[in-house]
Amino acid sequence: MWVYILKRVLLMVPTLLGVLLLTFAVIQFVPGGPVEQAMSQLSNRTSGGERAGPDASYRGRQGVDPAQVEELKKLYGFDKPAPERFLAMLTSYARFDLGESFVHHKSVWALIQEKLPVSISLGLWTFFLSYLVSVPLGIAKAVRAGSRFDMVTSLLVLVGYAIPGFVLGVALLVLFGGGSFLQWFPLRGLTSPNWDELSWAAKITDYLWHIALPVTASVLGSFAVVTMLTKNAFLDEIRKQYVLTARAKGLDERKVLWKHVMRNALIPLVTGFPAAFIGAFFTGSLLIETLFSLDGLGLLSYESVMRRDYPVVLGTLYLFTLIGLVTKLISDLCYVWVDPRVRLDA
Template identity: 40%
Template sequence: MKDYILKRLLLMIPTLFGITLITFLVIQLAPGSPVESRMSIDQGIKSDQVTKEIVEQTKKLYGLDKPVHQRYFIWLRQIVTLDFGNSYKDHRPVIDKIAERLPITLILNALSILLVYLIAIPIGAWSAVRQWSFLERATTFVLFLLYSIPSFWMAVVLIYFFGGGGALDIFPIYGVHSRGYEYLPFFERTLDFLWHLVLPVFCLTYASLASLSRYQKGSLLEVLREDYIRTARAKGLAPNRVLFKHALRNSLIPIVTIIASILPAMIGGSVIIETIFSIPGIGRLGFESVLSRDYPVIMAVATISAFLTLIGILISDLTYAVVDPRIGFERKS
C-alpha cells in the first residue's frame, strides 16, 4: 500500500507541472495587465494615461520585465518552499491569503460531497427496488428538473424566498459569521457558522443528486442480475439481507470513483456560489484575483485546486480498493 501511494504521489509531480505551465501561459495571454490595474488602484490613473516610464517601473517592481519562461521558472523555484510570492493587489504574502480562505472552501465542499452521497445513494437504491413505479418516476423527474437549473439562478431564488429578500427571512445570505460572532460560546459559534452555509451547501449539492442517484440505481440493478444474487435468493435469504449485505455493497464500487469527478466540479462551482453569498473562500479569492490581474494569487489558487483534485482522485482509488476486496494495492501498482 505504501509503495502504491508513493508511486501515485510521484506521478502527481509531472501532472501539476503541466497544469501550472498551461495556467501560467494562459494568464499571460489574457487581455489586460496587472500594471494598468495597479496604477488605477494606486493613483486613479486610466490605462490610456499611464506613461511608458511608469509602466516600465511597475513591470520591474513585479518582475514582469523578464521573459515569460524565466518568470515561470522563478515561480516554480519559489513554490518548492511554498513561497507563492506577494499579491499585486495588497502586497500581502499569497500563502497567508490562501491559509485564511482555504479552510472555508474545504468545509463547504466537504459538507456538499457528504450530503450528496448520503442523499443520492439511498435514493438510487430505492429507485432500483421500486423501478417503474409512479413515485420512482416522479422522483427521477424532480431530480433531473433540479439538475437542469443553473446554480447561480437557484442561489438568487433561495436568497429571495429564504434570505429576507421576499417572503421569508430564515437563512443569512452573506458571509459565514454573524455580528458579535467572536463573543459567542464555541457551540453557538459552530451553529452560527453552519447556519450561514445552509444555502451555499444546498446550491452545491442539488445538481449532483440526479447523476449520482442514477449511477447508483444502474449499478444496483446490474448487481441484482448477477448469479450470486440469484443463488442467495434461492437459498432462502431474506430480501433485505440480500439487498443490503450482498447487492448494495458491491454496487457501491463504481459509485466511489465518481468522487474524482464531483470534487473538481464543486471546486469550480464554489467560485460562483462564494461570490454570490460573499463567502471568503478560495473560489471567491480566485475570481477577485482574475478581475484584478493578480497573477501570483491566480497561480496559487489554480495550483492548490489542481492538487486537491489529484488528492481526491487518489482517495477515490484507495477507497475503491477498500470497498472491493478483490482489488489489491500490489496488483494495482
C-alpha cells in the same frame, strides 16, 4: 502496488509542469497586467482623468516617466526574461512557497487559509448531504424500480438538477431572505456581527441559520448524479446470477441486498469518494458566494483573474492541480481496496 504508485507519482511531474507552463505562457500575452494597470493609474492621476479598470491596456504608458516604468517592472518581477521567471517560480513551488499577492500584499498561503473556511462550510455540507440523501434514495429506487415512487423521485431529482444553483439561490432569497415574502434567514455572511459574544449553543444555531440558504442552493443539483448512479449500480448487481442463487437458497431479501449486493454495487461510489471529499474542501462556487456575500475561494479566484493577480492565479492553480492528481491516484487505489479482483499491474 508500489511500482504502480511510483509510476503514477513520476507521471504527475510532467503533468504538473505542463499545466503551469501552458498557463504561464498564456499570461505573457494577456493585456492589462499589473504593470500596465499601475502605469494606467499613474497616467490618470497625472492627467486628472478617471481611474482605469482592470482591463486597461498599455495606453497607461503615456505620460509616465520611463524610470517609473522600469521600477514597476522590477517591483512585479517583470524586469527578467520569461524563462528565468518561470524557473524561479518552479523553484519556489518546489519549496511550497506560493509567492505574495500583488493586490492583497499577503502570501498566497495566507489568502487561501483566510478564504478556506467559507469553501469548507459550503463544500462539506454539500458533500455529506448529497451522499446521506442520495445513496439511500438510490437503493430504495433500485428496489422499487418501475414503481410510482421511482418515477416521482426521478422527476424530483432531475428537476433539481436542471435548476441552476444561482437561480435557486435568488428564489430562496426572494422567498425566505427578506425579499418580497418572508424574512426567515439572513442575507449575507456565515455568522452574525456579534458572533464572539454568543454562547456555544447560540453560535451553532447562528451558523446553521446563516448557512441554510447557501447550502440548499448548492446541494439540490447534486442529488441527481449520485442517486441515479447508485440506482443503476444496484440494478446491475440485482440482476446478476449470484443474487438469484442467494435468493434460491432461501436467504432473507434484506441479507441478500445489504451483504451480497451492497459491496459490489458501491464500487463506483467508493472509488469516486476521495475526489468528492477532497474537492469539498477546495471547491468554490463563484455565483453562490457572490449571491450570499460569502468571501471564499471561488470569489478569490475570479478576482485574481480579473485583477491580473498572477501569484494568486498560478499559486492556487499549482496547489489545486497537485491535490487533484494525488486524489486521482487515491481514487484508483480504492479500486483494489474495494474489489480485490482488480490488478494494477495487469
